[in-house]
Amino acid sequence: MNIRVVLFTAACGALCGGMSPVSWAQGAPEGAAQSAPKTSPAASQPAASTSGAAYPKGHYASLDVLPDWGGVWVLNRPGKDAPAPEQPSPKGKYLAGYDAWRREVKAKDGEVPHEGSYCTPPGMPGIMGVGQYPMEFLFTPGRVTTHHEAWMQWRNIYTDGRGHPDDLDPTFEGHSIGHWEHGTLIVDTVGIKDSVALAMGMKHSDQLRIGERIHLAQGDPDTLVVEMTVADPAALTKPWIHTLTYKRSRDWELLEFVCAENDRNPVDASGKTGFKTQ
Numbered sequence: 001m002n003i004r005v006v007l008f009t010a011a012c013g014a015l016c017g018g019m020s021p022v023s024w025a026q027g028a029p030e031g032a033a034q035s036a037p038k039t040s041p042a043a044s045q046p047a048a049s050t051s052g053a054a055y056p057k058g059h060y061a062s063l064d065v066l067p068d069w070g071g072v073w074v075l076n077r078p079g080k081d082a083p084a085p086e087q088p089s090p091k092g093k094y095l096a097g098y099d100a101w102r103r104e105v106k107a108k109d110g111e112v113p114h115e116g117s118y119c120t121p122p123g124m125p126g127i128m129g130v131g132q133y134p135m136e137f138l139f140t141p142g143r144v145t146t147h148h149e150a151w152m153q154w155r156n157i158y159t160d161g162r163g164h165p166d167d168l169d170p171t172f173e174g175h176s177i178g179h180w181e182h183g184t185l186i187v188d189t190v191g192i193k194d195s196v197a198l199a200m201g202m203k204h205s206d207q208l209r210i211g212e213r214i215h216l217a218q219g220d221p222d223t224l225v226v227e228m229t230v231a232d233p234a235a236l237t238k239p240w241i242h243t244l245t246y247k248r249s250r251d252w253e254l255l256e257f258v259c260a261e262n263d264r265n266p267v268d269a270s271g272k273t274g275f276k277t278q
Contacts, residue, residue: 051142052158052160052161053140053141053142053143053158056140056142060140062141063141066183067183067215069137069216069224072248072249072250072252072254073135073246073248074247075129075131075245075246076223076244076246076247088198088199088202088236088240089236089237089238090235090236091235092235094202094205097203101201101202105201112201115195119259121150121153122172122197123196124155124189125198125228126197127150127153127155128244129244132150133150134249134252135149135254141160142158142160143157143159143160144157144178144185147254153172154173155173156176157178159180163177164188164190168191170194170206171191172192172193174189174190174191174192176188183215187210188209189209189210189212192208192210198232204236206234207233207234207235208235209230209232210230210231211231212226212227214226222248223245223246223247223248224245225243225245226244227243228241228242228244
């Protein structure tokens with residue numbers, strides 16, 4: 001593992017703390033805060049058999065009209081005087097589970113079991129809030145790819161007009177589709193594994209849906225803004241709305257991240273994660 005060593009708590013900590021509420025409503029896809037829509041097989045495919053992300057040749061010139069997101073982006077950390085951020089508001093069994101986790105954290109001075117390996121990535125939305133590890137954006141015809149140094153993860157955001165698949169297989173980062181509104185990328189993500197934490201100690205249902213509005217800050221082309229709305233009508237009392245900002249570096253490069261090479265958090269026979277100090 002490279003020198004930027006972090007546990008999952010850091011991944012969630014940056015996302016769950018120090019963020020200001022924002023409105024995602026303007027320009028958001030209709031119904032983005034609702035449960036996942038059903039799509040027909042035709043809607044799940046590009047409009048033509050020779051178009052879309054799988055057929056980039058001849059379409060690269062169209063990328064020149066897109067905004068300049070080149071370089072590497074590093075998450076901004078909130079100042080010590082920043083107002084308390086909005087937090088997810090779980091309900092029902094999800095609230096009960098979260099309250100039980102908090103009681104265990106308090107009773108054991110933070111030493112709580114972790115299911116599985118810390119070498120598994122935090123998934124969405126946590127991957128967007130990992131403070132120590134930068135990310136970059138790759139533009140290709142019909143697709144925007146977010147490339148993360150953390151866990152060497154990536155997200156494919158398809159912009160070729162396809163819908164979400166009917167037979168979606170849940171993953172850590174989910175399935176993302178998007179479109180451009182001038183210089184703003186509007187993203188809709190569904191299909192996130194239920195093993196992925198919504199926030200530290202907090203679970204979600206299969207109705208989880210994440211909307212994002214990604215754009216450069218007005219008057220500051222070296223600041224990127226991600227306005228995020230996390231909706232789960234089965235697990236949350238209301239959508240969780242927050243924003244993340246990042247600063248650009250034109251000189252940095254992403255480093256290789258191989259967690260298993262220096263895994264200080266081995267999984268024991270019971271499936272719980274331990275911690276090695278040496």
